[in-house]
Amino acid sequence: MINIIRKIPWDSLFLLLLTYINIGWATCQLRSYSLNWLLVVIAILILTSCFNAPWRRISGFLHFLLRSNLRYFGVTLLGAFLLFFVLARFRMFLDILVIVATIILVRLDLQTLGYREKLAFRFILFISLLGLVSGFMLHFLFVKYW
Known part of the structure; x- marks a missing residue:
């Protein structure tokens, strides 16, 4: 049992947990709940997968x-759009960058x-x-009781 507990990367998992607590808090502050939560959960599934x-699969897909x-032109246009997104929504880009960095850290540790x-995906x-x-729960408790 102690060997299993030692084989878990606690520090990187804690960083991942804090990152997603921040995302849950920020998503809870938005107006339409159901659509935003559905999009965030789908984004988490896609990003994690x-x-x-x-x-080999990624290089085959690329x-x-x-x-x-024509596909190369489409990828170039997508890259230009993403560059515009980075410049226009820099705060959101930094949030996404932190999420990606913590997922990479946890994945490398695992x-x-x-x-x-x-098992790592799960x-x-x-x-x-x-x-x-x-x-979500922390935001709900803080808003309701404080």
């Missing part, structure tokens, strides 16, 4: 994406400790959703 996919000139991809997804719900 992207960082747990094997690199090779498929950049095979023709990979270093020898966790399989499915672990990251559970901590992310737990942080999201905790942020």
